[in-house]
Amino acid sequence: IQIREGRLLDDGTVAWDDSDWRALAKGDWLFTPDGIAHLKMRGSYPERFQDQTVYLALETAAEMIVRSNERWIGGIDPNRGEVKLTAKAVAGAPIELFLEGYNRSKPDDERHIRTRSWRGCRQRFRGARLVIRDALVEQAYYDALIVQETASSSLIGEELRTFLLTHLDRALEIVGVLQNAHDIDRNELHERLNRLRQYIQEHIFSRRAEQGSGHLCKVALVAHSHLDIAYYWRRLHATAKNARTCLIQLRLMDEFPEFKYAHTQPYLLETLRDEYPEIFAELCQREKEGRFELVGAMYVEPDCNVPGAESLARQCLYGQRFYLEHFGHIVNNCWLPDVFGNSWILPQILKLAGVDYFVSNKMSTWNDTNRFPYNHFIWKGIDGTRIPASVPPTHFITWNHPAQILENLHAFSEKNISPATLNMFGFGDGGSGVTPEMIERMRRLDKVPGLPEVVHCRGDEFLEENLGQVADQLPVWDGELYLEMHRGTFTSKAILKKMNRRLEEELRDTEMMLSFSRQLDRSTLEQMKDVMTRAWKLLLINQFHDILPGTHIAPVTRDTLRDYDQIKRWIEDVRSTCFRAAGEKDGAITLFNTLGQPRKG
Numbered sequence: 001i002q003i004r005e006g007r008l009l010d011d012g013t014v015a016w017d018d019s020d021w022r023a024l025a026k027g028d029w030l031f032t033p034d035g036i037a038h039l040k041m042r043g044s045y046p047e048r049f050q051d052q053t054v055y056l057a058l059e060t061a062a063e064m065i066v067r068s069n070e071r072w073i074g075g076i077d078p079n080r081g082e083v084k085l086t087a088k089a090v091a092g093a094p095i096e097l098f099l100e101g102y103n104r105s106k107p108d109d110e111r112h113i114r115t116r117s118w119r120g121c122r123q124r125f126r127g128a129r130l131v132i133r134d135a136l137v138e139q140a141y142y143d144a145l146i147v148q149e150t151a152s153s154s155l156i157g158e159e160l161r162t163f164l165l166t167h168l169d170r171a172l173e174i175v176g177v178l179q180n181a182h183d184i185d186r187n188e189l190h191e192r193l194n195r196l197r198q199y200i201q202e203h204i205f206s207r208r209a210e211q212g213s214g215h216l217c218k219v220a221l222v223a224h225s226h227l228d229i230a231y232y233w234r235r236l237h238a239t240a241k242n243a244r245t246c247l248i249q250l251r252l253m254d255e256f257p258e259f260k261y262a263h264t265q266p267y268l269l270e271t272l273r274d275e276y277p278e279i280f281a282e283l284c285q286r287e288k289e290g291r292f293e294l295v296g297a298m299y300v301e302p303d304c305n306v307p308g309a310e311s312l313a314r315q316c317l318y319g320q321r322f323y324l325e326h327f328g329h330i331v332n333n334c335w336l337p338d339v340f341g342n343s344w345i346l347p348q349i350l351k352l353a354g355v356d357y358f359v360s361n362k363m364s365t366w367n368d369t370n371r372f373p374y375n376h377f378i379w380k381g382i383d384g385t386r387i388p389a390s391v392p393p394t395h396f397i398t399w400n401h402p403a404q405i406l407e408n409l410h411a412f413s414e415k416n417i418s419p420a421t422l423n424m425f426g427f428g429d430g431g432s433g434v435t436p437e438m439i440e441r442m443r444r445l446d447k448v449p450g451l452p453e454v455v456h457c458r459g460d461e462f463l464e465e466n467l468g469q470v471a472d473q474l475p476v477w478d479g480e481l482y483l484e485m486h487r488g489t490f491t492s493k494a495i496l497k498k499m500n501r502r503l504e505e506e507l508r509d510t511e512m513m514l515s516f517s518r519q520l521d522r523s524t525l526e527q528m529k530d531v532m533t534r535a536w537k538l539l540l541i542n543q544f545h546d547i548l549p550g551t552h553i554a555p556v557t558r559d560t561l562r563d564y565d566q567i568k569r570w571i572e573d574v575r576s577t578c579f580r581a582a583g584e585k586d587g588a589i590t591l592f593n594t595l596g597q598p599r600k601g
Helices: 113-118 135-151 158-175 186-211 235-255 266-275 277-289 309-327 346-352 402-411 436-445 459-466 468-473 494-515 522-541 554-581
Strands: 002-008 014-016 035-044 054-057 063-068 071-076 082-086 094-103 129-131 218-223 261-263 292-294 333-335 357-359 376-380 386-390 420-425 454-456 476-478
Touching: 063 235, 071 082, 071 235, 071 277, 082 235, 094 235, 135 158, 135 186, 135 402, 135 436, 158 186, 218 261, 218 402, 218 459, 235 261, 235 266, 235 277, 235 292, 235 436, 235 554, 266 277, 266 309, 266 522, 277 292, 277 309, 309 346, 309 494, 309 522, 333 459, 346 357, 346 376, 346 386, 357 459, 386 459, 402 420, 402 436, 420 459, 436 454, 459 468, 494 522, 494 554, 522 554
Parallel strands: 218 420, 218 454, 261 292, 333 357, 357 386, 376 476
Antiparallel strands: 002 014, 002 035, 035 094, 054 082, 054 129, 063 071, 063 094, 376 386
16 A cells, blocks of 8 residues: 645645555554545455455545546445455455545535544544455444334334334344454354344334334435535645545445435536546436436535625526536525525526426524424515425434434324425535435335334425425425524624625626627627636635635635636626727726716716
8 A cells, every 4th residue: 555645726736745665454543634545455355355345444534436457446434444355355456546635624424423533634544455245244234233223212112112123132132242252253243233124124113014104104214415515624625535536426326226326516517527537427327327416506515694696696607507507407496404594595496497396404404593484385485476395393404313314203293284204314514415324224124113204305206296296285485595603794804795796896897797798799798708707617616605794714715805806807708898899998887887877977
């Protein structure tokens, strides 16, 4: 194993700490705050792994993507430590791997118990192994786990809890207590595990099959990973985070044929197309199959309080345009689970952008005073435009734990109207997404007494079946979607708010000047239009809901102010081009009224 470390520069290139690769051994220190590391691993498959499915096992608090034979094969992060290398190993065959890694001062997601304590600017290398997995052990483990987790929920009755734990104890007694795997012959272990699974099926799962769920409503499971473009990290790191997230979901689709996943933010897809074209091409194929779903009409998931109406319209314009150009269609929903409230003007803008449904989240889970009264409703805009909306009753980052499923159903307020409630699952904030454990849980939720019926579906399927088809029965919310939390986002880092508004106005005025510049030749006009598109996009990116509101680390503020300076330079270039074409001489002052009325003073 060899390593090369450095840091990512503002232009996307890497400044390496040392020009040479160095050997990496177990126990060595690696990574720095926001550091980049590339690893090369070489070896061969041992004789005993002949014809076996082999995985690379590597536990780390960092984030990595793995390449083998010129193909990206998987991702590693605090929530997962294995990547499949081959489905059928050939003894003695060479292994050559390349790993691209990034680390910050704490992991993106601290919900995973095993890696929660690994946070830090530096970490010790824990070694890498080739492993084979025992499928029967895994399946028996998940059978027992789903029963134990259901019994641990406070939302089931004591009688059912006693029933589940009693039969789980009896099932585990079949295997007995083993200090380590070598205490028992492998064939004997498999025989006991088969009996354990049979016991759980006959005494627990069969009871659910006979009696049904006992719940009127279903829980719809939509796979999703929220990815903050900037937050505890700078925007320049978002491209690799997104690549890792998309790659992980694509590999899960290879392993689990029923798995479907919903992904947002065309800006991130643009960077994936440019920096990781192989992953983007594979994503496009899965999108055609209907398994990699595009959700969210907006270019990024912006703050929806501070930006002006034109900016919100442009978010939809550039987002839908990207979908149309690269996938042949627009999307019919706005997907903003993490924003800090939503302006009353949004419904009319969304409807005009081809959006039929709206999804948010925080009002139902984060309000500090009043519980938002609805989960499914009709949002009536300031002009009377109506759009069906979903604000799920539980957080958008879950992992299909039975307690989370029950909590969602228990809190769902439209049980008498909609057939199902929405539960998003997948690790997020810094991406990562779904794990195999989440899918294994999902496969078993329908089998345990006391749990509701679940359905794994696409986001658009859920919205049509549970909002669209019952829209005439849903309650109406007439007003803004105000979040009773994060109020400092209206004032924090006020310079960003000031510059954002100033640039919104200057972009509007400059576009008007450009539209009147009939003296420009077609080539120059197209060049200026491209400059304006770049300027608008860069402004929209910096309206992301953890950038413009100020909920981020200090380097993000510096990056944003630097972006604002670039936008100003672009605006000045376009304006000077327009004025020169109109015959302005050096040193002259040109007055241009961009209002629809006379201007004095």
